Amino acid sequence: MKKLFRSVFALFAMTSFAVAADKKDIVDTAVEAGSFKTLVAAVKAAGLVETLKGEGPFTVFAPTDEAFAKLPKGTVEDLLKPENKAKLADILTYHVVSGKVMSPAAVKLDKATAVNKKEIKLAVNDGSLTLNGSAKVTKADIEASNGVIHVIDTVILPPAK
Secondary structure, eight states, rough: OHHHHHHHHHHHHHHHHHHHHOOOOHHHHHHHHHHHHHHHHHHHTOOOOOHHSSSSOOEEEEEHHHHTTTTTTTTHHTSGGGGGGHHHHHHHHHTTSSSOOHHHHTTSSSSSETTTOEEEEEEEEEEEEEETTTEEEEEEEEETTHHHEEEEEEEEOOOOO
């Protein structure tokens, strides 16, 4: 019986480790999802890939391609230009919070501080977590090896300095 228990335990431990080892980081998870092409292009243009592939943990409120499409015409193209790298980085880092904040904890908060040191207002409206009164979390708790992604339907813009 002990031998059987050890064998089952060893198999479980190896399987758990294999699953943990397969988990991708935030950037690779976004790439694999396929609905964040604009976000991934922006992260590359802003020079934030290595940071978001880093140890973390991070909580990323990730706007979909449709969210970026809601911005005024030409905005995304302008932000992707090299001369706008700092502005783009400020916008993108406004979507990132230090630490891994899963949705059960997030819905209890009324604000969070983004990594760019600016405040994001959080509220629950119609059963959904909303950021700054405009961006709704449409899918929560997508775990990555270095944090968690919450999908949002609108790009949030940081307040002026």
